[in-house]
Amino acid sequence: xxxxxxxxxxxxxxxxxAEREAQMVSAFARLIITTIAxxxxxxxxxxxxxxxPVVLTYLCSYAVVSIxxxxxxxxxLFNPKLSLVFTAxxxxxxxxxxxxxxxxxxxxxxxxxxxxxxxxxxxxxILATMRYTLGPVFIAFxxxxxxxxxxxxxxxxxxxxxxxxxxxxxxxGPVQNTARWGFIGIAAILCLLAVYRRRKTLETAIAxxxxxxxxxxxxxxxxxxxxxxxxxxxxxxxxxxxxxxxxVDIRGFTGISETLEPKELSALLSEFRxxxxxxxxRHSGIIDKFIGDAVMAVFxxxxxxxxxxxxxxxxxTSILEKIAAWNRLRESGGATPVRVTIGAHCGMVxxxxxxxxxxxxxxxxxxxxxxxxxxQEAAKTTSSGLVVSKDLLDRAGVSPTVTGSWSxxxxxxxxxxxxxxxxxEYVR
Numbered sequence: 001x002x003x004x005x006x007x008x009x010x011x012x013x014x015x016x017x018a019e020r021e022a023q024m025v026s027a028f029a030r031l032i033i034t035t036i037a038x039x040x041x042x043x044x045x046x047x048x049x050x051x052x053p054v055v056l057t058y059l060c061s062y063a064v065v066s067i068x069x070x071x072x073x074x075x076x077l078f079n080p081k082l083s084l085v086f087t088a089x090x091x092x093x094x095x096x097x098x099x100x101x102x103x104x105x106x107x108x109x110x111x112x113x114x115x116x117x118x119x120x121x122x123x124x125x126i127l128a129t130m131r132y133t134l135g136p137v138f139i140a141f142x143x144x145x146x147x148x149x150x151x152x153x154x155x156x157x158x159x160x161x162x163x164x165x166x167x168x169x170x171x172x173g174p175v176q177n178t179a180r181w182g183f184i185g186i187a188a189i190l191c192l193l194a195v196y197r198r199r200k201t202l203e204t205a206i207a208x209x210x211x212x213x214x215x216x217x218x219x220x221x222x223x224x225x226x227x228x229x230x231x232x233x234x235x236x237x238x239x240x241x242x243x244x245x246x247x248v249d250i251r252g253f254t255g256i257s258e259t260l261e262p263k264e265l266s267a268l269l270s271e272f273r274x275x276x277x278x279x280x281x282r283h284s285g286i287i288d289k290f291i292g293d294a295v296m297a298v299f300x301x302x303x304x305x306x307x308x309x310x311x312x313x314x315x316x317t318s319i320l321e322k323i324a325a326w327n328r329l330r331e332s333g334g335a336t337p338v339r340v341t342i343g344a345h346c347g348m349v350x351x352x353x354x355x356x357x358x359x360x361x362x363x364x365x366x367x368x369x370x371x372x373x374x375x376q377e378a379a380k381t382t383s384s385g386l387v388v389s390k391d392l393l394d395r396a397g398v399s400p401t402v403t404g405s406w407s408x409x410x411x412x413x414x415x416x417x418x419x420x421x422x423x424x425e426y427v428r
Contacts, residue, residue, distance in 0.1 A: 024073035030066035040182035044175040058097045091143030099151040114171040116179040126190040238352020244299040244312035247376035251339040253293040283315035301351045309396040343375025345389040374414045390422035
């Protein structure tokens with residue numbers, strides 16, 4: 001289903017969904033961290049340490065906060081600001097844990113980095129980097145740093161009695177070192193998770209870019225840009241605007257195709273289309289469609305271009321020159337030369353995406369298109385093979401009497417149309 005939201009709103013919704021997903025992943029990662037930390041602490045014999053009550057209280061509270069984070073990652077409850085609250089709780093509680101551990105053991109606060117839990121701060125920081133905003137990283141650092149600064153200032157080292165103070169080596173015993181390595185392992189796991197998530201994000205972005213590239217294969221670049229910036233609805237609504245339309249057709253194609261093998265016919269059409277496409281793009285036009293051996297090109301869409309009429313004329317005459325050069329190459333190789341007929345007209349058109357839900361195409365419709373197609377048919381009776389309307393010459397600022405490159409046609413009737421259009425043939 002095509003979204004009716006604006007591109008900015010769609011982007012906001014996608015980022016919000018990514019934030020919610022990140023909070024859910026973070027919550028489950030926190031629970032895994034709690035399980036690992038609790039297991040390491042108990043297996044290493046940490047329950048016998050004097051700081052055991054503080055550590056167990058911290059781990060249990062960390063698990064509760066993790067569950068709350070998972071609950072609030074549900075779509076109906078999610079609020080991106082809550083991620084900052086949970087991150088702040090992590091930083092504050094860890095700083096308090098370290099402070100209590102030092103106070104209980106009578107260790108100077110200057111040895112705070114010796115507490116195994118200090119290493120755990122890097123896990124909190126990594127969790128914060130999994131989000132898609134900068135806030136959690138700043139909150140993680142400053143909540144921990146400010147809390148520690150306030151606690152150490154208020155409590156301070158004070159007077160430490162050597163008789164009751166814990167030996168600093170206490171923090172580097174088997175249990176503590178096991179905990180330290182456990183926290184390092186947790187940080188490594190979180191790093192792997194972060195890399196995995198970023199790789200998935202990158203793969204999603206690459207897939208989206210490939211879809212855009214594939215879209216560009218079926219839509220002209222400028223039209224694809226409009227779809228990328230404004231969405232398909234910008235084209236579905238369409239609009240009336242001035243444009244120039246040019247038709248090119250291979251004359252006598254049926255007879256030519258009878259003399260060629262399928263492979264040769266395919267090569268001929270490919271070369272022909274390549275020539276037309278290059279000239280249309282070089283003159284700021286777009287290929288509307290290929291119709292067998294015919295091509296329909298439009299100038300001045302989707303954006304209005306002041307030089308579209310002049311570009312149309314220059315493109316038409318340039319195509320004749322390119323086809324002539326191509327024929328010289330074909331004849332040198334013993335191939336039959338190709339003659340083309342071209343018709344061009346300008347006026348009001350409807351430009352937009354038309355079709356069904358399953359298949360849509362960008363095109364232009366209206367009397368201007370029909371007239372241009374009829375002028376291409378009229379060009380079959382001329383020597384140059386190029387016929388344009390006087391309207392196109394006037395809007396391009398070309399005076400037939402001054403340039404001498406255009407000659408008025410006596411027959412101005414157009415099949416299937418009652419109105420008259422003044423026609424001019426290109427004189428080589």
